[in-house]
Amino acid sequence: xxxxxxxxxxxxTLFPATGKAVVSVLERLGHTVDFPxxxxxxxxxxxxxxxxxxxxxxxxxxxxxxxxxxxxxxxxASCVSMIREHYPQLAxxxxxxxLVRDVEALVPRVxxxxxxxxxxxxxxxxxxxxxxxxxxxxxxHSLRGTxxxxxxxxxxxAVRGLTYIELPQADQCCGFGGTFSxxxxxxxxxMLSDKIxxxxxxxxxxxxxxxxSCLMHIGGALSRQRAGVRCLHLAEILASTAAEAA
Amino acid sequence: MSVKVGxxxxxxxxxKAARSALGNTQLRHNVRNATDVIRARRAHAVAxxxxxxxxxxxxxxxxxxxxxxxxxxxxxxxTACAAAGGKVHxxxxxxxxxxxIVDIVRSHNAREVIKVKTMTSDETxxxxxxxxxxxxxxxTDLADLIIQxxxxxxxxxxxxxxxxxxxxxxxxFMEKMHLQDLGERAEDLTAAARRYLRERFLRASVGFSGANxxxxxxxxxxxxxxxxxxxxxxxxxxxxxxxxxxxKIVPTFGDLEVFLQLLARSATGERMNPYNSIWTGVTxxxxxxxxxxxxxxxxxTGVLADAESRATLACIRCGACLNICPVYRQTGGHAYGxxxxxxxxxxxxxxxxxxxxxxxxxxxxxxxxxxxxxCPVKIxxxxxxxxxxxxxxxxxxAPLSERLAMKAAARAFSKGKKLESAQKLVRxxxxxxxxxxxxSRLPGMLGSWTRFRDLPQVPAESFRQWWAKRxxxxxx
Numbered sequence: 001x002x003x004x005x006x007x008x009x010x011x012x013t014l015f016p017a018t019g020k021a022v023v024s025v026l027e028r029l030g031h032t033v034d035f036p037x038x039x040x041x042x043x044x045x046x047x048x049x050x051x052x053x054x055x056x057x058x059x060x061x062x063x064x065x066x067x068x069x070x071x072x073x074x075x076x077a078s079c080v081s082m083i084r085e086h087y088p089q090l091a092x093x094x095x096x097x098x099l100v101r102d103v104e105a106l107v108p109r110v111x112x113x114x115x116x117x118x119x120x121x122x123x124x125x126x127x128x129x130x131x132x133x134x135x136x137x138x139x140x141h142s143l144r145g146t147x148x149x150x151x152x153x154x155x156x157x158a159v160r161g162l163t164y165i166e167l168p169q170a171d172q173c174c175g176f177g178g179t180f181s182x183x184x185x186x187x188x189x190x191m192l193s194d195k196i197x198x199x200x201x202x203x204x205x206x207x208x209x210x211x212x213s214c215l216m217h218i219g220g221a222l223s224r225q226r227a228g229v230r231c232l233h234l235a236e237i238l239a240s241t242a243a244e245a246a
Numbered sequence: 247m248s249v250k251v252g253x254x255x256x257x258x259x260x261x262k263a264a265r266s267a268l269g270n271t272q273l274r275h276n277v278r279n280a281t282d283v284i285r286a287r288r289a290h291a292v293a294x295x296x297x298x299x300x301x302x303x304x305x306x307x308x309x310x311x312x313x314x315x316x317x318x319x320x321x322x323x324x325t326a327c328a329a330a331g332g333k334v335h336x337x338x339x340x341x342x343x344x345x346x347i348v349d350i351v352r353s354h355n356a357r358e359v360i361k362v363k364t365m366t367s368d369e370t371x372x373x374x375x376x377x378x379x380x381x382x383x384x385x386t387d388l389a390d391l392i393i394q395x396x397x398x399x400x401x402x403x404x405x406x407x408x409x410x411x412x413x414x415x416x417x418x419f420m421e422k423m424h425l426q427d428l429g430e431r432a433e434d435l436t437a438a439a440r441r442y443l444r445e446r447f448l449r450a451s452v453g454f455s456g457a458n459x460x461x462x463x464x465x466x467x468x469x470x471x472x473x474x475x476x477x478x479x480x481x482x483x484x485x486x487x488x489x490x491x492x493x494k495i496v497p498t499f500g501d502l503e504v505f506l507q508l509l510a511r512s513a514t515g516e517r518m519n520p521y522n523s524i525w526t527g528v529t530x531x532x533x534x535x536x537x538x539x540x541x542x543x544x545x546x547t548g549v550l551a552d553a554e555s556r557a558t559l560a561c562i563r564c565g566a567c568l569n570i571c572p573v574y575r576q577t578g579g580h581a582y583g584x585x586x587x588x589x590x591x592x593x594x595x596x597x598x599x600x601x602x603x604x605x606x607x608x609x610x611x612x613x614x615x616x617x618x619x620x621c622p623v624k625i626x627x628x629x630x631x632x633x634x635x636x637x638x639x640x641x642x643x644a645p646l647s648e649r650l651a652m653k654a655a656a657r658a659f660s661k662g663k664k665l666e667s668a669q670k671l672v673r674x675x676x677x678x679x680x681x682x683x684x685x686s687r688l689p690g691m692l693g694s695w696t697r698f699r700d701l702p703q704v705p706a707e708s709f710r711q712w713w714a715k716r717x718x719x720x721x722x
Contacts, residue, residue: 009659012709013669014702019709035713038662046652048613050635050644054656061660086632144615173572177612179648184610185694186265190576191612192698220699223684 001121002032004069006062006110008076009041015212021239022075022113025126028239033073039065044082047090049179056090063102066109071120075113075235077210081145083110112142113235114151114210124158129242131161135204136234137195137218138170139211152210152234159237165202169194176217192221200227208234247338249545251369251599252399257583259606264581273409277401277578280408284569287515288620295511304504306624309560312495313550319462319495320541327465330527332537339544340370346540347372347454347487348379354485356381356452362469362476363387364456365403365563366489366542368585369598372454383454384446386475388439395422401579401587404513404565409578443475453483453534457490458562459505460539463498466526467539470509470519477521486534491542493550493559505562508622512564545598554633558593560623567617567627573610582607589617593630601634605643608634647691662710669708676704 003026007019023033043058062083066072074080084107091103117123134156142148156164175181175191195218199207207222209215212233219231257263267273292298312319324334337343351359359376361367361383373383373394385394389407393400396418400406407415412430419438420428428438455476459468467488469476480486496505502524510519528537550556568574568588579587583604584595592611596604608631617627638644644652658668679685685701687693695701 007709009665012665013672013704016705016707016709016712020712035710037710037714040662040665041655041659043659046656048632048635049648049652050608050632050637050639051652051656052636052639054652057656058659140612140614140616144619171616173612173614173616175572175612177614180609180612182691182694183606184261184264184573185697186261186268187573187576187610188612189698190268191572216702217699220695220701223700224686224698 001071002034003071003073003116004034004036004066006039006042006066006072006074006079007035008074008079010216011075011212014216015233018075018212018233018235021233021235022073024239025117025128025235026073028127029121029123031121034069036065036069042079042082044079045178047082047086052090052093055086056094059087059090059103060099063099063106066106067102069109071116072106072110073113073116074110075210075233076212077112077139077142077146077148078213080110080112080115081141083107085145112146112148112210114148114155115146117238118151118154124154126155126158126238128158128238128240129160130237130240130245132206133163133165133204134206134208134237135165135167135199135202136170137167137174137199137207137209137214139209139214140173142210143171148210152208155234155238156208159240160242162237165204167202167207168198172198174214174218176214178213181217188217189221192217196221196225196227199229205229206237207231208237210234248341249548249599250340250371251544251595252371252585254584254595255599255603257604260581260583260610261606263583264577264610267577267581272411272414273578274576276409276411278575280402280405281569281575284405284515284565288512288566288569289515291511291515291517295507301504301508302622302624305508305562305622306560308496308501308504309623310557312497313493313556313559316492316495316550319497320492322462323460323465323495324541325465326463327527327539330465332465332527332539335538335540337540337542337544340542343370343489343540343542343544344372344375346538347489348375348381350485350487350538351376351381351452352379354452356450356485358382358384358446358450359452359454359487360384360386360446360450360479360483361390362453362455362479363390363406363471364454364489365400365585366456366491367454368400369544370489370542372489384443384450386443386447386479387471388436388473388475391439391443392418395419399580400585402565402568403563403586403588403590404568409580447475447478447482450483452485452487453479455480455486455488457488457494458509459496459502460490460494461497461499461502461524462495464526466499466524468502468522468524470506470523471521472514472516472519474521477523480523480525481533483534485536485538487538487540489540489542491544492546493561509562509564512562512566512620512622545600549597552597555593555597555630557625558590558597558630560625561590561594562623563590564622566620566622570616570620571611572614572616573612582610589627589631590625593627593634596634601637601641601643605638608638651691666708666710669704673704673706
């Protein structure tokens with residue numbers, strides 16, 4: 001199948017390895033990947049901070065860029081939540097009926113990476129090998145927004161050599177919350193310290209998730225504490241093979 | 247008209263108040279333990295019902311219906327209450343409500359008022375108004391008594407003294423009740439409170455309550471509680487005054503079937519509240535012989551006018567959103583600067599008293615969504631927070647540095663090429679801050695990030711650059 005990749009702004013800038021991993025997994029499974037170069041950002045940061053008008057402009061841009069895409073793959077549950085939950089409302093608030101129709105046509109074609117693999121491409125075993133102990137941080141947007149449920153665990157369990165360890169209190173937010181981590185840095189850090197404690201208690205080498213934003217938050221503390229635990233997007237684990245380790 | 251919510255207008259911003267709360271080890275330990283216990287009990291009580299989702303949907307439908315027809319139901323309530331011998335008063339704001347209540351107490355020459363736990367009277371700061379008029383309010387809910395004796399503030403809407411532990415309470419009781427000795431067990435503490443309160447129950451001539459529900463068809467009020475002290479307040483004194491927010495209306499007695507199931511299980515994890523008091527007007531020879539209801543607006547009709555956030559008024563004050571909230575779990579209630587804490591407080595306080603006094607509250611959430619999952623009336627708190635954030639920004643309430651950063655980011659996100667230029671710029675700008683591949687200290691706003699976490703450096707090649715290179719190789 002032909003898949004158009006929406007890499008997301010922060011993956012593009014800060015975590016290009018995640019994007020390369022998505023491309024590698026999809027191509028390995030025999031699909032064609034396309035990356036529209038005009039893409040930018042879904043608008044989530046602006047929307048969540050109260051800048052609705054800016055977010056709406058980004059939504060219009062997104063619609064133009066992906067107008068003809070068959071399937072849109074997004075390696076971020078929070079950006080998918082933005083598109084699914086808030087684009088319809090952002091469009092409805094304008095008097096523009098063609099914009100509303102555009103959003104209606106767009107939303108069903110947008111898939112979070114795990115959803116795309118499991119639901120649309122019917123793939124659980126991606127042929128990956130990753131000989132490490134891994135725990136999964138269930139990001140809030142994957143849990144309550146996109147509700148992708150057990151899909152990341154299904155994918156991880158099919159990886160050769162991987163030992164999966166369940167994270168206790170997995171439903172607890174890590175404290176990132178976008179600009180919350182800046183505006184309420186102290187509370188954010190307090191929440192993060194609970195999350196770090198849970199992760200370290202698992203003794204896992206790797207903490208993975210479907211959102212690099214949360215992983216940047218968690219990984220930032222693990223790095224500061226020299227904890228020796230690495231954060232890695234799920235796509236990078238799935239891209240890892242016996243020949244090429246992530 | 248001047249709407250006020252306790253002392254919230256003078257409260258410090260959430261982030262500052264939270265910082266001092268986070269430094270209080272005892273408070274954090276207590277809040278953590280208490281919310282863990284209530285969370286588990288709630289989850290158990292909810293899991294054993296077969297029709298929880300239908301109950302939630304029904305409750306919300308009833309509340310939405312009431313909010314659409316509020317004026318009519320309020321008048322129906324007034325007529326029915328008057329027919330049963332009650333007197334209904336209308337108060338536009340906190341001062342008006344307090345004035346009405348003080349006048350009634352004075353007309354009976356009473357010097358004391360015994361009170362059932364009520365958030366609404368904390369909202370209007372009734373106790374201060376009574377004291378200013380030379381009247382002593384006596385809180386009879388155990389937790390509220392602890393708050394009152396300690397000159398403290400409630401930190402939770404259902405369990406207001408959740409931030410206190412047994413030994414703190416024991417010391418407080420010994421000092422304020424003038425006790426030579428007191429045991430350390432919970433039973434000893436409640437026995438001391440019982441002795442202290444019993445004499446006050448018996449001598450008071452005026453009782454005061456709020457209401458969980460006001461039934462329009464019969465003019466009845468309903469109060470649910472765990473201790474029975476509330477039952478005494480609404481039955482023992484000659485005169486009873488009840489302060490009720492206008493949103494507390496339910497159309498019929500039958501509607502309680504839905505709400506009483508939801509409220510008890512959501513609030514305390516009980517199947518039913520131990521005491522459910524429902525009364526209608528006055529009955530000769532039985533209970534209070536004079537009954538006043540003060541219906542309070544205090545900003546509620548303003549909330550009703552905003553279609554995007556009026557669901558806030560559907561709240562039944564169960565506190566489940568506080569107990570589940572990962573932010574509340576760290577800070578406890580005082581950081582919210584309002585008697586309404588946690589997620590519901592973060593949307594209710596700014597709407598009631600106006601955004602300019604509480605513009606930090608809509609940002610006191612990571613939008614994790616746990617509050618919506620547990621809300622028994624399905625209030626979409628995250629969406630309302632977003633709506634209020636938008637209002638803050640529209641009213642130019644955001645800091646200048648943030649506005650400029652958002653503007654710059656919006657420009658970068660307008661075109662792929664502009665994003666690419668911005669990425670190049672950031673790559674150069676980060677250079678002085680990168681050590682061993684990570685950034686550990688940044689100036690300005692971003693310094694709040696690096697106080698607690700490292701930041702990965704922006705890699706030499708963005709994804710889009712890698713892709714462009716790959717494409718050009720393929721086409722060669």
